[in-house]
Amino acid sequence: MSRAVRWVCVAVAALAMGAGLSPPTPATAQVASFSPGSSNGGDSYFPLQGNGGYDVLRYDIVFSYVPGTKRMAGSTSLTALATQNLSRFNLDFTGLVVRYVKVNGAVAAFSHQGQELTVTPRAGLRSRGTFTVDVGYDGNPTHVVDPDGSIEGWVVTSDGAYVVGAPQGAMTWFPGNHDLGDKATHTFRVTVPSGTTAVANGALTYKRTVGGQTTWAWTSREPMANWLATATIGRFNMTKVSTGSGMNYTFVDPSTGTAPTNPVYQTPDIVSSLSTLYGPYPFYASGGVVDNAPSPGYALETQTKPLYPFPPFTQLVVHEVAHQWYGASVTPTSWRDVWLNEGFATYTEWLWDERTSGRSAQEHFDSAYARPSSDPFWQVRPGDPGPRDLFHPTVYSRGAMTLQALRATVGDLAFFDILRAWADQFRHRSVTTQQFVDLAEQRSGRQLDDLFQRWLYMPGKPSFP
Ligand SMILES: [Zn+2]
Numbered sequence: 181m182s183r184a185v186r187w188v189c190v191a192v193a194a195l196a197m198g199a200g201l202s203p204p205t206p207a208t209a210q211v212a213s214f215s216p217g218s219s220n221g222g223d224s225y226f227p228l229q230g231n232g233g234y235d236v237l238r239y240d241i242v243f244s245y246v247p248g249t250k251r252m253a254g255s256t257s258l259t260a261l262a263t264q265n266l267s268r269f270n271l272d273f274t275g276l277v278v279r280y281v282k283v284n285g286a287v288a289a290f291s292h293q294g295q296e297l298t299v300t301p302r303a304g305l306r307s308r309g310t311f312t313v314d315v316g317y318d319g320n321p322t323h324v325v326d327p328d329g330s331i332e333g334w335v336v337t338s339d340g341a342y343v344v345g346a347p348q349g350a351m352t353w354f355p356g357n358h359d360l361g362d363k364a365t366h367t368f369r370v371t372v373p374s375g376t377t378a379v380a381n382g383a384l385t386y387k388r389t390v391g392g393q394t395t396w397a398w399t400s401r402e403p404m405a406n407w408l409a410t411a412t413i414g415r416f417n418m419t420k421v422s423t424g425s426g427m428n429y430t431f432v433d434p435s436t437g438t439a440p441t442n443p444v445y446q447t448p449d450i451v452s453s454l455s456t457l458y459g460p461y462p463f464y465a466s467g468g469v470v471d472n473a474p475s476p477g478y479a480l481e482t483q484t485k486p487l488y489p490f491p492p493f494t495q496l497v498v499h500e501v502a503h504q505w506y507g508a509s510v511t512p513t514s515w516r517d518v519w520l521n522e523g524f525a526t527y528t529e530w531l532w533d534e535r536t537s538g539r540s541a542q543e544h545f546d547s548a549y550a551r552p553s554s555d556p557f558w559q560v561r562p563g564d565p566g567p568r569d570l571f572h573p574t575v576y577s578r579g580a581m582t583l584q585a586l587r588a589t590v591g592d593l594a595f596f597d598i599l600r601a602w603a604d605q606f607r608h609r610s611v612t613t614q615q616f617v618d619l620a621e622q623r624s625g626r627q628l629d630d631l632f633q634r635w636l637y638m639p640g641k642p643s644f645p
Contacts, residue, residue, distance in 0.1 A: 181346055181480050181522070181571060214304030217269035219296050221359035225515040225567040226348050228295055230359025231270040234260040237310070238364050239406075241354050244371040244393070245378070245413055247340045252276065253318035256354045258364070265307045268300040273355035275334075276319040284311050295351050315355045323476075324352055327567040331476050339433070340376060340413030342473035344480040344487055347515050347570060350406040361513045361610040363403035370411050371395045377416040379431050381409055381483045383465045384420075400483065402463050403608045405511050408483040412469055423448050429467035429485060436472050438491040444468040446494075450501045457531065458502075459600045462509035462607055468497065481525070483508040495529045502528035505603045513610040518570055519562040519636065520613060523579020524599075530580060545584040545644075548577045553641040563613060563636025582635040588645040589631060590624040598623045 221230015236258050243254020274295040281290040283301035291298045297315070305311050321334035326347065333349030335342045343353065350358045367385075370378035374394045382400030389395075400409075416431035428448045432438045443450075447468050451461050465484040473489035479496055480487050481503030488496065506524035530541035551557050560566075560574040562582065569575070587595040598620050605619070617632050634642040 181478055212265055212304070212306070214265040214267035217264065217266050219270040219298070221357070221361075223360065223514045223516075225570065229272060229348050229351075230362065231272065231357050233264045233266050233269050234262050234305075234311075234357065236260045236357045236362055236364040239354070239356060239366045240369075241366065241411070242369040243411075245341070245411075246373060247376060247413065248373075250320050250336055251318070252321050252334075252353070255314055255316045256356065257312060257314045258356060259310060259312050260357075261310050262305045262307050266301075266305040268298060269305075271297040271299065271313070271315070271355040272351040272358040273297045273315070273317075274324070274351050275322050276317045276353075278355075279316040279318065280314075281316075282312075282314040285314075288313075297355055317355070321353045324348055326570070328570060330478070330571070332480075335473065335476055337414055337471060337473050339415045339435075339472075340372075341411075342414075342471050342476070342487065342489065343410045343412045344476065344478075344482065345407035345409055346480055347407060350409055353411065354406075354409075356406050358406045360405050360407065360511060360515070363405050363511070363608065363610065365402070366400040366404055366409060368398040368400075368411055369395055370398075370413070372413055375415070376413060377418065377431065378411055378413050379416065379429075379469050379485060380411045381465070381485060382463075383427055384429065400465075402483075402509075404483045404508070405610070408481070408508050408511075410469075410482040410485070410487060412471060412482075412487060414471060416469070416471075419445070421448060423451070423466065425461070426464040426466060429465065431467070431469040431485075433470060433472045436470050436491050438470050442470070442491050443494040443497045444470055444488065444492055447497060447501060450498055451504075453535075454498075454501060454505070454528065457528075457596070457599070458505045458603045462505060462603070466501075466504070468492070468500070481507045481521070495532065498532045499525045499529055509608055510603060510606045511610050513612055515567070515570060516564050517611070517613045518565070519575050519579035519582070520611065520616065522571070522576045523562065523582055526576040526580035527583045530584075541584055541587070545581050548581055549641075549644060551641075555641075558641045559639050561637050561639055563632075578635065582632070585631055585635055585642075585645045586620060586628070589628070590620070590626055594624040594626075 217233020238259045240257040245252045281288045289300040323331040323333040323335045332344045333352030368380035378396040380398035385397040385399050419430040421428045463484045467485040470488045481500045486500030502525045507521035512520045530544040533539040560572045562575045562578045
């Protein structure tokens with residue numbers, strides 16, 4: 181995400197019960213006991229986000245959307261692995277009307293309250309077994325409002341929707357385990373009126389028009405956390421370029437007046453330049469989407485195709501592309517650790533300047549550090565900013581300063597080795613700050629607890645380095 185612009189009834193459908201089915205019981209073994217999966221994913225800032233008892237492997241998201249009526253109708257199928265004996269489990273979903281739920285092809289009972297869709301299958305699901313869930317739904321999807329007042333999710337635009345998921349927007353348009361730590365692969369089949377484009381993550385599998393309706397099919401082959409998913413809809417001009425190792429897609433809304441020289445078109449070069457710093461680009465697809473979206477007005481590092489609400493400037497493209505390594509591929513397990521995204525992406529902007537304009541990262545550090553110790557900027561702790569300050573300037577700037585303090589302590593050689601090892605060892609995984617500290621200590625041979633404690637967790641202006 182780009183801070184620069186961010187400143188800125190219980191519907192119980194007792195289908196199964198009505199059909200005279202008994203509550204879930206283990207089919208064979210008398211000893212097996214089944215219990216409900218948690219409705220809480222464990223995130224301290226957004227406790228209802230995510231669920232326990234299973235791990236999703238794959239999502240197939242299929243829907244139609246009509247910008248004129250703002251109406252969606254579709255289904256999401258998921259394949260999951262039970263991590264306990266489950267009598268029932270929850271999915272996160274809000275705003276749309278659930279028409280049916282099936283588990284392993286059989287109609288299941290469900291209740292839908294707030295953002296919790298509770299599913300009770302006909303029979304208990306055994307630990308370590310895989311199962312499928314199909315959810316059918318329709319309605320008018322909308323956005324959610326965060327504790328900091330910003331909005332995300334299905335954000336309606338004049339010609340479609342700008343679909344951004346950080347931190348909790350994914351639940352507004354598809355049901356799932358929206359836990360940051362539960363990555364899965366995704367396919368999308370989105371049908372829109374012909375002339376309208378639907379852009380999702382990954383590679384374009386096909387585009388088919390029948391009877392005035394066009395279906396856009398996308399496959400995201402690498403694992404993805406759901407908040408990084410998108411299915412942005414509107415009028416766009418598409419540019420497709422083969423990069424040698426993959427495919428780059430640029431979508432530009434003509435109403436944005438984006439110049440042909442806009443840096444979004446330089447994304448393949450920026451990807452290759454950052455690859456020399458951080459190691460191989462972690463995805464097959466790359467690209468960017470330039471929409472006309474004054475609300476919400478911020479950019480987001482949606483996986484493989486960052487979203488820009490206006491024609492981006494170079495630093496913004498660099499920031500969002502950097503997130504593909506740090507944010508999309510290596511993803512925090514909890515929102516508390518969001519500096520692992522924003523500090524790294526901001527630091528990449530500094531490194532970009534160091535390489536292109538001669539202004540060093542240390543000079544960026546110095547100007548940020550020049551704030552007097554009385555400045556409220558120093559009071560927010562980047563390592564635990566709280567939900568209201570999730571995207572506070574300090575998460576970005578003091579997060580990046582933390583990395584400069586690390587660099588000044590361990591030296592360039594160890595520092596860049598740490599950044600590359602972080603991207604490599606934790607590729608497509610979910611991580612914690614402690615894992616980063618451990619890795620930095622291991623690679624540098626230095627004791628660094630004190631440095632990270634001071635820079636990330638103590639209120640007040642830290643001493644440098
Ligand atoms: Zn960002």
